[in-house]
């Protein structure tokens with residue numbers, strides 16, 4: 001079964017909330033770009049992202065990224081922070097502030113982890129602002145710049161809103177982003193123990209090198225005996241090593257978009273940035 005099919009099955013109940021019109025808009029959003037001029041990639045890149053942010057992603061996941069000297073992106077829904085879910089405990093504000101301080105990117109999910117196609121453009125824009133404002137008040141200096149669609153469900157209206165307010169939108173449609181990319185529906189591959197094996201990992205990385213592509217991974221928890229939506233520390237380590245062996249840079253989503261748009265610069269850890277500027 002493909003990762004997409006597994007996820008589709010898991011969100012069957014949620015999909016029932018979607019009208020025919022919303023489902024159609026999601027399908028169209030996979031194919032209709034939201035910007036007339038799409039960025040083009042000129043070199044291979046890998047990004048590691050975590051959704052909802054279980055505490056193990058903040059602890060073990062971020063520590064592994066740090067050990068490799070690379071940055072990840074952690075997509076947050078305000079309402080989930082500090083709560084216990086069926087599969088993991090979600091990180092609290094302190095843990096998020098800590099990884100932000102170390103230079104990792106905090107990204108935006110919907111405020112209440114709502115399915116995007118259930119919101120019209122106005123409500124979606126208000127939701128994004130609410131999440132951005134909430135996180136800015138919890139973690140001083142934090143500005144959410146990149147978005148991930150909860151459960152991977154997008155809409156044409158949401159893509160238009162994002163194109164005015166955020167740098168990118170990440171889906172859960174697997175595959176490689178290459179050539180001219182639709183940066184408001186970026187493909188991402190599950191960093192799940194049950195989905196990603198050595199053969200697929202090597203294929204994605206080799207394809208990225210051959211086509212100057214951007215391989216984005218999305219995961220949740222990072223622990224031994226992870227949930228069906230997470231991975232072992234060994235799989236994350238293998239992913240980072242596979243990129244490293246091929247000389248592929250591992251970058252946050254902000255940095256990946258900056259490179260795609262031809263503008264400089266990964267955000268530096270907060271202390272380093274203030275030292276340099278002061």
Ligand SMILES: [Zn+2]
Nearest residue numbers: 051052150151
């Ligand atoms: Zn999520």
